[in-house]
Amino acid sequence: MVDDSTGRPGRAQADGASNRASSTTQILFFAVVAGLALAGVLIDDTYLRHVLILCFLWVIVAAAWDLALGYAGIFNYAQLVFFAAGAYGSGMLAAKLGVPPVIAIAAGGVLAGVVGLLVGLPCLRLRGEYVALFTFAIHLAMPPIILQTKQWGTGGNTGLLGIPPIELLGITFGPLDKLAWYYLTLAAATAAIYVIYFVVLRSRTGRAFVALRDSEAFAKSLGVSDFRYKLLAFTISAVITGIAGALYAHYTSVVTPKILGNEFFLLVMVMLAIGGIGRFPGAVLGAFIVTIANELLRSAGNYRLLLLGLAVVVTVLLLPNGIVSLQERFGRRGRRPQGAKP
Amino acid sequence: MAMHQYVEVIFGGIAQAAVYCIMAFGLSLVYGTARILNFAHGALYTTGAYIAWVLTAGYLGLPLLAAVPILIAVLFCSGVALERVIIRPLRRRPDWKMSTMMATLGLAFVLDNANLILFGPVAKPMPAFIEGTVVLFGTVISSYRLAVVAIALAIVVALELFLQSTRFGQAVRAVAQDMQGASQVGIDVNRVFAFTFGLSVVLTGIAGLLLAPIYLVSPLGGWEPFLKAFVIVVFGGLGSTRGAVIAAFILGLIEAFVVFQIGASWTMPVWLLTLLVVLMIRPQGLLGVWAN
Numbered sequence: 360m361v362d363d364s365t366g367r368p369g370r371a372q373a374d375g376a377s378n379r380a381s382s383t384t385q386i387l388f389f390a391v392v393a394g395l396a397l398a399g400v401l402i403d404d405t406y407l408r409h410v411l412i413l414c415f416l417w418v419i420v421a422a423a424w425d426l427a428l429g430y431a432g433i434f435n436y437a438q439l440v441f442f443a444a445g446a447y448g449s450g451m452l453a454a455k456l457g458v459p460p461v462i463a464i465a466a467g468g469v470l471a472g473v474v475g476l477l478v479g480l481p482c483l484r485l486r487g488e489y490v491a492l493f494t495f496a497i498h499l500a501m502p503p504i505i506l507q508t509k510q511w512g513t514g515g516n517t518g519l520l521g522i523p524p525i526e527l528l529g530i531t532f533g534p535l536d537k538l539a540w541y542y543l544t545l546a547a548a549t550a551a552i553y554v555i556y557f558v559v560l561r562s563r564t565g566r567a568f569v570a571l572r573d574s575e576a577f578a579k580s581l582g583v584s585d586f587r588y589k590l591l592a593f594t595i596s597a598v599i600t601g602i603a604g605a606l607y608a609h610y611t612s613v614v615t616p617k618i619l620g621n622e623f624f625l626l627v628m629v630m631l632a633i634g635g636i637g638r639f640p641g642a643v644l645g646a647f648i649v650t651i652a653n654e655l656l657r658s659a660g661n662y663r664l665l666l667l668g669l670a671v672v673v674t675v676l677l678l679p680n681g682i683v684s685l686q687e688r689f690g691r692r693g694r695r696p697q698g699a700k701p
Numbered sequence: 702m703a704m705h706q707y708v709e710v711i712f713g714g715i716a717q718a719a720v721y722c723i724m725a726f727g728l729s730l731v732y733g734t735a736r737i738l739n740f741a742h743g744a745l746y747t748t749g750a751y752i753a754w755v756l757t758a759g760y761l762g763l764p765l766l767a768a769v770p771i772l773i774a775v776l777f778c779s780g781v782a783l784e785r786v787i788i789r790p791l792r793r794r795p796d797w798k799m800s801t802m803m804a805t806l807g808l809a810f811v812l813d814n815a816n817l818i819l820f821g822p823v824a825k826p827m828p829a830f831i832e833g834t835v836v837l838f839g840t841v842i843s844s845y846r847l848a849v850v851a852i853a854l855a856i857v858v859a860l861e862l863f864l865q866s867t868r869f870g871q872a873v874r875a876v877a878q879d880m881q882g883a884s885q886v887g888i889d890v891n892r893v894f895a896f897t898f899g900l901s902v903v904l905t906g907i908a909g910l911l912l913a914p915i916y917l918v919s920p921l922g923g924w925e926p927f928l929k930a931f932v933i934v935v936f937g938g939l940g941s942t943r944g945a946v947i948a949a950f951i952l953g954l955i956e957a958f959v960v961f962q963i964g965a966s967w968t969m970p971v972w973l974l975t976l977l978v979v980l981m982i983r984p985q986g987l988l989g990v991w992a993n
Contacts, residue, residue: 481977493935661818665815671806
């Protein structure tokens with residue numbers, strides 16, 4: 360039974376019908392990926408490619424945040440801290456210690472995972488809003504910490520410069536080589552979405568996340584370990600976000616404390632608000648819409664962030680479950696005549 | 702460390718704490734009654750300071766005594782309006798906790814960027830309304846800081862009195878203790894929500910005004926005091942106004958010693974560490990109780 364009044368998908372019960380529905384989703388997903396792969400060759404504009412590369416990178420972050428916030432129900436606001444951990448970790452290893460970028464990116468992911476675990480541990484003792492407060496406090500305290508650790512090579516306010524490009528299979532992914540980056544980030548985004556939505560969330564682990572979110576006491580009474588699964592949600596989400604951060608660092612070749620600024624936080628937040636939390640294509644669609652809208656608004660200067668903030672407030676007020684709820688709403692209306700009661 | 706240095710550090714801590722106290726009081730009051738975590742509290746602090754600046758030094762040149770009642774009225778009305786327009790429609794949703802957090806965070810960015818567009822990135826200086834210095838236990842202290850402490854403490858005492866002894870204050874406490882029970886005995890819960898939201902906006906705006914001559918008024922200046930108010934509220938226990946007052950003074954003193962011993966830029970990491978330690982020992986804060 361899917362209880363519409365809770366506004367959440369009843370994913371915990373996977374019956375035959377929903378399995379069939381999900382394999383359709385999977386086919387659709389790969390069709391879209393194939394379409395985008397084809398589009399990579401057709402699009403000849405460097406700027407357009409750049410925008411899509413950004414879309415792919417933000418899709419990873421939005422999906423990983425959706426995993427923790429939407430599916431595991433953890434009010435985690437420290438997502439960009441994991442992004443920064445991946446970016447700084449990988450960037451510093453590659454730029455300062457000369458570690459090959461591919462290994463540095465993996466290490467960045469691991470570092471972000473460790474940070475996720477460390478942030479997650481205290482959160483286990485907290486409830487609801489306390490988690491939001493605590494994680495957001497970590498987010499806000501990060502830039503001063505980066506400034507303080509300048510002597511360790513974080514680059515302080517000017518940022519970490521000269522992050523070397525990735526070298527893989529004899530190809531050098533230079534910052535201007537947009538086509539190579541297009542396919543690399545598309546592959547990374549595809550892998551991240553597949554792992555999050557089609558592997559983790561369909562597994563026992565994913566069902567445990569949803570069960571803990573929907574009814575923590577009940578799930579625990581059935582033997583679902585909140586310790587294990589909440590930490591797992593934090594760690595998985597952090598590792599994936601960290602890898603996106605590391606890729607971002609090597610793409611732009613510069614990391615500054617700006618990635619922890621209001622702008623980036625707001626961007627990802629709008630992606631989830633517009634797309635819809637905890638319902639599959641939501642976060643992904645949100646990431647595309649917001650990244651593209653953000654680029655279109657470049658010329659609006661200071662008004663851009665104002666409009667993004669306004670977009671959060673308005674979508675939360677008018678479109679409670681994001682744009683994916685529109686499809687559900689119309690879909691339900693279409694089916695209603697057949698049912699006995701609305 | 703000489704005696705007069707101790708006095709200076711301790712007084713500095715008390716002065717900071719007193720202002721954080723009023724900010725945290727508002728945050729805690731709204732959480733205590735409506736269970737809403739207002740992420741726009743810091744942006745409203747800045748907005749309050751800007752409105753005060755426009756009324757006095759910036760454009761209108763009003764004397765402070767005339768500006769403060771206008772400021773309070775404007776802030777209170779905006780608070781009530783925000784509650785009506787943004788918070789109340791969201792309360793009916795099953796996922797209202799998440800929605801209200803997102804909506805208030807969005808609002809914070811709207812206010813910040815509106816302030817940035819209207820007033821520019823350069824910080825605005827605000828003249829102190831009391832000049833001169835006072836000698837206290839052989840230490841020279843600016844009279845402005847002393848006045849700030851006095852005003853802030855007076856506000857806290859007045860609020861406690863209001864909550865304890867007036868009829869409406871008791872209604873606010875009743876809603877904080879049991880929303881449904883309060884509504885059953887005939888208390889207009891929505892009115893209490895709107896009122897506490899308005900009051901909290903007034904309090905944070907007043908905090909903005911009081912600290913403006915010390916820290917200047919800048920568009921993103923609200924985040925740091927907001928984070929501190931956050932930590933204070935969590936330390937004291939979400940929803941407990943008395944806990945917030947006690948926590949504000951403990952943390953204010955810690956901050957003063959950190960600034961004195963290792964430098965101002967370490968304040969934030971030390972606050973975070975304090976928060977972590979507090980939450981590990983007592984996750985619900987000093988005087989907090991888990992809400993169901």
